[in-house]
Each structure stands twice: as structure tokens, then as C-alpha cells.
Amino acid sequence: MLTSPEAVAAILGMAIVTMAVKMSGFLLADRLPRDGFAAAWLRHIPGAVLAALVAPAVVTGSIAEAVAAAATGVVFLLSKNLFAAMAAGVATVYVVRLLIAG
Amino acid sequence: MTEIAANPDSRTDQFLAGVRACLPVAISIAAYGLVWGVLARGAGLSVLEVMMMSALVFAGSAQFVALDLWTATPAALPIGxxxxxxxxxxxxxxxxxxxxxxxxxxxxxxxxxxxxxxxTDENWAMTVAAMSRGQGSAAFLMGGGVLAWLAWMCTNLIGYGLGSAIDDPTRWGLDFAFTATFLALLLGMWKGRSDLIPWLVAALAAIVTSRLIDGSWHILVGGIVGSLVGAFLETRKHAHKS
Known part of the structure; x- marks a missing residue:
């Protein structure tokens, strides 16, 4: 089975709405004012979105993610190296989970 | 913009700078791409459907959720x-x-x-971080985007080929690669104490939302609430000064 008309329709539909959202954000930004509340809001979006992405994955109820997040933070603040911080986080979460399981 | 257009080398340099900046996050994209490929095979997608979805939709979290909804029988596929x-x-x-x-x-x-x-989340974050340092450009964004696209597509297909060998990313701690990367990016965006309250509000709102609603609503809710609080605090501070 290569594919089906239903699958092609679903995939194209998903692709179209995804692209529409991405283009709308870009084009709507044009109509937003450059200063004042809306501009301050736009400036605060990146940090807030990242914090919202990270927080639920860190506060899982397991100590492994909390310890790994601390390790990631410390390594990043010391090294300013994203990859080192990522590797430290992954290694820490792996080891702590082994310790908990063991 | 005109300077960059007049000098093709600097545009190429910017593109390559974007590729370099996104190399660390491309590794986490690749890890998830492998997993998605493996799961896509299990969900009953054909290799052609995997390629079409990854090439055209190109959105990790949406594609993971799609696998939950997917059925191997075309007639039963919930398109809507x-x-x-x-x-x-x-x-x-x-x-x-x-x-x-x-x-x-x-x-x-x-x-x-x-x-x-x-x-993508990844080249967006890298580009916004570069913009906050007074750098970043369209070519920088595209460099990261092309790398992310290639990393996602290649690893999806490798994962599809591997079948069920990597069934559980949590076993290798790789599920934490995204979190660790985004956390480090967030710390790099720190500009001062005025960031603390918006970030904490965003984090709290996201945690509460993720407990109440399935899916990735917590990103939207936390991002909107946190950034609105940040904008409110910032404009109120300016109003007091003037």
C-alpha cells in the first residue's frame, strides 16, 4: 500500500492549516504597533513561550527531571554552551532514572 | 537589508551561521525524528505517507499527536x-x-x-536569541530551517527503517533533550529581573494547564499569560516614571 486518497487529504489538510497559522502570525505582526503595550507584549512572548514549553516537562513529580534541569542550568551558566548543557541534562536524567529504578 | 543583498557572501555567511547555531538543537530534533519514524511505522503509515507528512506538515508535536489519531484503514481515517x-x-x-x-x-x-x-521551535528560538543580541537575519533563520528540515526528514526515514528497535526514548533520557535545550535557551534570554515574574507566571500557567487539558495548550496559555503579565508590568513601570 503506497497511500490512499483519505491519507493524502488528511496530510494536505494538516499542511495547509499549519502553513496558514505560520503565515498569519507573520502577516498580522505588521498591523501591530511598534511601541506601547502590544510591542511590550511581543517582546515578552519568546521568554514566556519557552518558559511554558519547559515548565511542565521539568515539574513532572519525578526527582529525575528536577535534578536534570538543575544540572542543565548550572552547566549552561558556567559554560554558556548549549550542547554541553543539553548533554548534561540528558546524561543526568538517564543516571537519576537508573538510580531511582535500581 | 540592502547591504546584505549587495553582498552575496554575507548572506551565505548568515545562512551558514544559522546552520551552525542550530547544530546542537538538530541533535534533539534527530532524536525525536527517529522516535517519530519508529512510531509512524507502528501506527500504520506507509513510507510515502511518512515522507509527505514530514515534508509538508513539518511540525513535530502535531505529527506526534497525528499518530495517535491515525488508522491503518483509509476509510476509518478521522480526517477532520x-x-x-x-x-x-x-x-x-x-x-x-x-x-x-x-x-x-x-x-x-x-x-x-x-x-x-x-x-520550527528550534530555529525560531535560535534566531530570536540572535536578534536579541542585535544579530540574526532571514538567511540565518533559513539556515537553521533547512538543517531542521533535513534532520527531521532523514531521521524519520531511518526510524521507519529501524522499526521497533527504539520503542522507548525515555530509556535513553532522550526525551529530556528538548527540555534541556529549551531551558538553556531560556536562560540565555535572561535580560534582568523584569523577566522573572513573567517567566514564573508563564511556567505556572503552563503547569496548571498541562494538568487540566491534554495536548499542547499549555504552551499557548503559558506563553500568552506570561507575556501579557510582562507587558502589563513593563507599561505600568513606564507610566509611573513619566
Whole structure:
């Protein structure tokens, strides 16, 4: 089975709405004012979105993610190296989970 | 913009700088791409469907949710639910691509809008971080986007080929690669104590939302609430000063 008309329709539909959202954000930004509340809001979006992405994955109820997040933070603040911080986080979460399981 | 256009080398340099900046996050994309490929095979997608979805939809979290909804029998495929889920999960891109508008001149607005196709969480974050340092450009964004696209597509296909060898990413701690990367990116964005309250509000709102609602609504809710609090605090501070 290569594919089906239903699958092609679903995939194209998903692709179209995804692209529409991405283009709308870009084009709507044009109509937003450059200063004042809306501009301050736009400036605060990146940090807030990242914090919202990270927080639920860190506060899982397991100590492994909390310890790994601390390790990631410390390594990043010391090294300013994203990859080192990522590797430290992954290694820490792996080891702590082994310790908990063991 | 005109300087960059007049000098093709600097545009190439910017593109390559974007590729380099996204190399660390491309590793986490690759890890998830492998897992998605493996799961896609289990969900009953054909290799052609895997390629079409990754090439055209190109949105990790939406594609993971799609696998939950997918059925191997075409007649039973919930097309409406798949499209709606992709729309809801990707709504947050409204916030992301809006911040990229300054990278394009008014003349290249159409090209800019089409370029948003290559925007992912990862190259967006890298580009916004570069912009906050007074760097970043459309070519930088595209460099990261092309790398992310290639990493996602290649690893999806490798994962599909591997079958069920890597069934559980949590076993290797790789599920934490995204979190660790985004956390480090967040710390790099720290500009001062005025960031603390918006970030904490965003984090709390996201945690509460993720406990109440399935899916990736917590990103949208936390991002909106946190940034609104930040804007409120900032404009109130300025009003007091003047």
C-alpha cells in the first residue's frame, strides 16, 4: 500500500492549516504597533513561550527531571554552551532514572 | 537589508551561521525524528505517507499527536480530527512567526510569509536569541530551517527503517533533550529581573494547564499569560516614571 486518497487529504489538510497559522502570525505582526503595550507584549512572548514549553516537562513529580534541569542550568551558566548543557541534562536524567529504578 | 543583498557572501555567511547555531538543537530534533519514524511505522503509515507528512506538515508535536489519531484503514481515517488537531497544536506559531517580522523588509513580505514554512521551535528560538543580541537575519533563520528540515526528514526515514528497535526514548533520557535545550535557551534570554515574574507566571500557567487539558495548550496559555503579565508590568513601570 503506497497511500490512499483519505491519507493524502488528511496530510494536505494538516499542511495547509499549519502553513496558514505560520503565515498569519507573520502577516498580522505588521498591523501591530511598534511601541506601547502590544510591542511590550511581543517582546515578552519568546521568554514566556519557552518558559511554558519547559515548565511542565521539568515539574513532572519525578526527582529525575528536577535534578536534570538543575544540572542543565548550572552547566549552561558556567559554560554558556548549549550542547554541553543539553548533554548534561540528558546524561543526568538517564543516571537519576537508573538510580531511582535500581 | 540592502547591504546584505549587495553582498552575496554575507548572506551565505548568515545562512551558514544559522546552520551552525542550530547544530546542537538538530541533535534533539534527530532524536525525536527517529522516535517519530519508529512510531509512524507502528501506527500504520506507509513510507510515502511518512515522507509527505514530514515534508509538508513539518511540525513535530502535531505529527506526534497525528499518530495517535491515525488508522491503518483509509476509510476509518478521522480526517477532520487530524486537521483540527494540527491547527490547535500549531496555533502557538502565531506568536512565534509574529516576532520574526522585523527580519524582512516590506518589499519582501510575500517571500517572508512563504519562508515561515521553515520556522520550527528550534530555529525560531535560535534566531530570536540572535536578534536579541542585535544579530540574526532571514538567511540565518533559513539556515537553521533547512538543517531542521533535513534532520527531521532523514531521521524519520531511518526510524521507519529501524522499526521497533527504539520503542522507548525515555530509556535513553532522550526525551529530556528538548527540555534541556529549551531551558538553556531560556536562560540565555535572561535580560534582568523584569523577566522573572513573567517567566514564573508563564511556567505556572503552563503547569496548571498541562494538568487540566491534554495536548499542547499549555504552551499557548503559558506563553500568552506570561507575556501579557510582562507587558502589563513593563507599561505600568513606564507610566509611573513619566
Amino acid at each position: 480530527a487530524l486537521v483540527l488537531a494540527a491547527l490547535i497544536i500549531n496555533l502557538r506559531y502565531l506568536l512565534l512567526t509574529a516576532t520574526l517580522r522585523p527580519l524582512y523588509s516590506d518589499k519582501s513580505r510575500v517571500r517572508g510569509a512563504l519562508s515561515m514554512y521553515l520556522v
